[in-house]
Amino acid sequence: MSDQGGPEGLQELFTALNLQEDAPDPCIMVIFGASGDLTKRLLIPSLFNLYCDNLLPDAFAILGMAMDDFSTESFRDRMSEDVRNYSRQDQFDDHAWSVFCDKIHYMQGRFDDAEAFARLKTFLQALDGRYDAGGNILFYMATPPAVFSMISTGLEAVGMNEEHDYWRRIIVEKPFGSDLDSARQLNRQILTYWKESQVYRIDHYLGKETVQNLLAFRFANGMFEPLWNRTHIDHIQITATEQVGVEWRGGYYDKSGVVRDMIQNHLFQMMAYLCMEPPVSFESEAIRNEKFKLLSAVRIMEPEEVRENAVRGQYGEGVKQDGSPAKPYRQEHLVHPDSNTETYAAVKLRIDNWRWHGVPVFLRSGKGLRTKSTEIVVQFRRAPEFTFRGTPAAGQLEANQLIFRIQPNEGIELRFLAKRPGPSMHMRKVNMNFEYDEAFVTHPGTGYETMLYDCMRGDASLFSRSDLVETSWQIVQPILDVWKSEKARDFPNYPFGSWGPKAAFDLPAAAHRRWL
Numbered sequence: 001m002s003d004q005g006g007p008e009g010l011q012e013l014f015t016a017l018n019l020q021e022d023a024p025d026p027c028i029m030v031i032f033g034a035s036g037d038l039t040k041r042l043l044i045p046s047l048f049n050l051y052c053d054n055l056l057p058d059a060f061a062i063l064g065m066a067m068d069d070f071s072t073e074s075f076r077d078r079m080s081e082d083v084r085n086y087s088r089q090d091q092f093d094d095h096a097w098s099v100f101c102d103k104i105h106y107m108q109g110r111f112d113d114a115e116a117f118a119r120l121k122t123f124l125q126a127l128d129g130r131y132d133a134g135g136n137i138l139f140y141m142a143t144p145p146a147v148f149s150m151i152s153t154g155l156e157a158v159g160m161n162e163e164h165d166y167w168r169r170i171i172v173e174k175p176f177g178s179d180l181d182s183a184r185q186l187n188r189q190i191l192t193y194w195k196e197s198q199v200y201r202i203d204h205y206l207g208k209e210t211v212q213n214l215l216a217f218r219f220a221n222g223m224f225e226p227l228w229n230r231t232h233i234d235h236i237q238i239t240a241t242e243q244v245g246v247e248w249r250g251g252y253y254d255k256s257g258v259v260r261d262m263i264q265n266h267l268f269q270m271m272a273y274l275c276m277e278p279p280v281s282f283e284s285e286a287i288r289n290e291k292f293k294l295l296s297a298v299r300i301m302e303p304e305e306v307r308e309n310a311v312r313g314q315y316g317e318g319v320k321q322d323g324s325p326a327k328p329y330r331q332e333h334l335v336h337p338d339s340n341t342e343t344y345a346a347v348k349l350r351i352d353n354w355r356w357h358g359v360p361v362f363l364r365s366g367k368g369l370r371t372k373s374t375e376i377v378v379q380f381r382r383a384p385e386f387t388f389r390g391t392p393a394a395g396q397l398e399a400n401q402l403i404f405r406i407q408p409n410e411g412i413e414l415r416f417l418a419k420r421p422g423p424s425m426h427m428r429k430v431n432m433n434f435e436y437d438e439a440f441v442t443h444p445g446t447g448y449e450t451m452l453y454d455c456m457r458g459d460a461s462l463f464s465r466s467d468l469v470e471t472s473w474q475i476v477q478p479i480l481d482v483w484k485s486e487k488a489r490d491f492p493n494y495p496f497g498s499w500g501p502k503a504a505f506d507l508p509a510a511a512h513r514r515w516l
């Protein structure tokens with residue numbers, strides 16, 4: 001398929017997605033944790049991509065802050081090295097980088113030091129005068145979650161949360177809490193000093209084109225929405241698998257596991273976009289209201305339902321993609337040798353609303369698996385077979401599937417049956433395929449570009465509101481509780497490089513379905 005819509009079609013799509021290319025307001029972006037991994041691999045490269053696409057305001061500067069003792073010059077040198085390693089641009093634009101790099105500044109400081117926040121305020125006043133940013137400041141918490149609340153309090157102590165004829169916004173990285181209680185507590189702490197409208201809880205998955213395209217696909221096309229309900233859809237599958245293990249993140253991962261790391265945030269967000277009711281507009285509150293309503297309708301499991309509807313796994317030794325041996329999870333760096341943490345989970349959810357009653361939603365995610373893939377499968381109900389009685393096609397009818405591929409190769413595929421050429425009525429599954437990079441000129445992005453751009457424009461549609469975050473923790477809390485109280489007796493239960501634990505395949509099989 002290709003883009004046949006012409007300029008008008010594209011413009012409509014952009015308008016629908018709130019992607020008109022307006023320049024954001026002038027502002028200064030402060031990155032807390034600027035010496036860390038997220039800053040060098042994703043934030044600075046994404047900001048540079050925005051700059052190259054003319055999507056940053058002219059009046060713009062970055063101020064990095066962390067404990068490390070860099071000068072602005074040495075920090076710029078370090079970013080210059082990193083951006084070359086992590087930029088996804090085909091041809092690195094040295095001239096553009098040298099202009100952009102001049103906008104980057106650094107100050108050393110600890111987040112538990114009140115004096116550091118007073119210095120930060122003075123530094124920002126000077127930068128604001130120099131860049132003419134109008135007092136607008138975007139604070140980005142690229143730090144471990146343990147210091148989120150410390151930073152928000154430190155900023156309040158020097159009055160940097162206050163808005164007048166300028167705005168102050170704060171981006172909070174994931175994970176937002178580690179369970180329902182901690183998420184509620186973090187919300188309480190942050191919202192003591194900041195208004196909800198100032199807080200942007202980020203999940204960069206939502207910056208990916210295909211995730212946003214779920215909204216365009218459902219609500220800009222007339223033909224799918226009438227089918228989007230329990231009358232026509234049999235079940236839904238959402239999968240996010242990785243080939244790699246925990247790599248250098250063992251310390252963090254062992255306290256987290258895949259339910260906290262992937263399912264509670266990324267997979268639930270995709271489910272919300274896929275299943276929510278049409279919003280009355282593309283205003284951020286309208287979209288967030290519908291997402292919240294959808295998650296609120298997910299049935300909270302009792303402990304015995306967790307045992308029936310949630311499967312966990314942990315990888316053992318196996319073989320990596322390149323043929324080299326992979327060590328078991330329990331021998332990974334900084335992982336407890338007797339760890340009970342799941343590196344794989346599959347869950348069957350029910351949505352108790354009029355549209356989805358009786359349509360199971362299967363979610364799965366894991367590390368150390370055979371393929372790297374993120375996709376959504378919408379499986380329709382099978383057509384009645386009676387017409388084909390007495391033909392070779394009898395018993396061959398399979399259900400139609402609509403597949404949204406998030407990564408790799410972003411796109412959409414429709415699978416349906418066609419008659420095989422020849423005298424008799426034999427069927428074969430065929431597909432219609434839409435590939436993003438074939439149909440549009442796309443820029444390889446990280447997902448952060450869209451999120452940062454939207455935040456600078458004050459569009460919170462793609463960011464999570466406090467009620468949404470708490471509701472998603474509410475859904476996974478019974479799973480976390482049961483798994484914490486009952487140690488897994490079969491870990492490790494799948495070899496690295498395999499398709500996952502056998503029990504994960506039994507889960508849809510018990511409901512007479514199977515993973516695609």
Ligand code: NDP
Nearest residue numbers: 033034035036037038066067068110111142143173174175
């Ligand atoms: P890192 O550990 O690499 O970096 C953390 C940064 O915070 C460092 O600059 C560190 O400074 C600084 N820091 C921590 N405590 C203090 C303190 N008390 N005072 C001053 N500075 C402090 O973490 P990441 O960059 O990997 O992750 C940051 C956040 O982003 C986390 O919440 C993570 O979950 C999230 N995230 C990360 C992703 C990634 O790919 N890395 C992807 C998605 C989300 P110093 O080095 O001096 O200790």
